Amino acid sequence: MGRTADGRPATSDSASRRERSRVSVERTALALFRSRGYDAVTVEDISAAAGIGPATFYRYFGSKREVLFAYQPYLLDGIREAAERMDVTQARPAQLLEVLTAFAAHLAAQAKAMAARDEIVAANPALLPYTLAVQRDWETHLAQHLARRRGLDEPDLAARADAALILVVIRLAFRQWRAGRSPGLGEAVGVVFAEVGRALGDSPPAGPQ
Structure with a gap:
C-alpha cells in the first residue's frame, strides 16, 4: 500500500484523491x-485560495486551528513505530537513543512543515496552550508505548521520565537544526543527546532518601 504526500497510508484511488x-x-x-x-486568515480565505467551498473545508477540518495541528496523527504514528523498534535488551541510554533516532527519521519528512507551524505558533502566543496540550498527548502516548515494550501494563516512573526526556531532546534538536547549527534533525538529536549525557554525568547524585 502506498502513502500520501505527508506519509499517511492511501487506501484507494478515491481516498487518495x-x-x-x-x-x-x-x-x-x-x-x-x-x-x-493566523488571526487575519478566515476559513473563507483558505477555501477561496484552495479553490474549494467552505463546506468542503469543514469536511476536512473542524476549524482553522485544526489545520495547524493536523500533524498529530502522523507524529503519533512515528512515536509508535519508534517505540516498537526499541531493543529492550540494551541498556536504558541505548534504548532512548534508538527511539530518538527512529523518531527523528520519521519527523525529517515533515521537518519543513513543522518549522512553518512552529513559526506560526511563535507569532501567535494564544496558540501556545494548544501546542502544549498536543505535546502532553505525545508524552502520554510515548510513555505507554515504552512501558508496553518493556512488558508493563501501565507506564512506571522510568517510562514516564524517558518519554519526557525524549521529547525534550527532540524539541532542543529541532531548535538546533532550525538555527542552522546542525545539518539535519538526526545530527541535531545526536548533539543534544550527548549534551544531556554530559549534564547528567556517569553517576548522577542520588535524590533525597
Whole structure:
C-alpha cells in the first residue's frame, strides 16, 4: 500500500484523491497563516485560495486551528513505530537513543512543515496552550508505548521520565537544526543527546532518601 504526500497510508484511488486535496488545503492554509498572520486568515480565505467551498473545508477540518495541528496523527504514528523498534535488551541510554533516532527519521519528512507551524505558533502566543496540550498527548502516548515494550501494563516512573526526556531532546534538536547549527534533525538529536549525557554525568547524585 502506498502513502500520501505527508506519509499517511492511501487506501484507494478515491481516498487518495481526497487525501491529496486535504493536504493541498492544509498547505494553502499554512502559507496564508505565515504571510498574513493566523488571526487575519478566515476559513473563507483558505477555501477561496484552495479553490474549494467552505463546506468542503469543514469536511476536512473542524476549524482553522485544526489545520495547524493536523500533524498529530502522523507524529503519533512515528512515536509508535519508534517505540516498537526499541531493543529492550540494551541498556536504558541505548534504548532512548534508538527511539530518538527512529523518531527523528520519521519527523525529517515533515521537518519543513513543522518549522512553518512552529513559526506560526511563535507569532501567535494564544496558540501556545494548544501546542502544549498536543505535546502532553505525545508524552502520554510515548510513555505507554515504552512501558508496553518493556512488558508493563501501565507506564512506571522510568517510562514516564524517558518519554519526557525524549521529547525534550527532540524539541532542543529541532531548535538546533532550525538555527542552522546542525545539518539535519538526526545530527541535531545526536548533539543534544550527548549534551544531556554530559549534564547528567556517569553517576548522577542520588535524590533525597
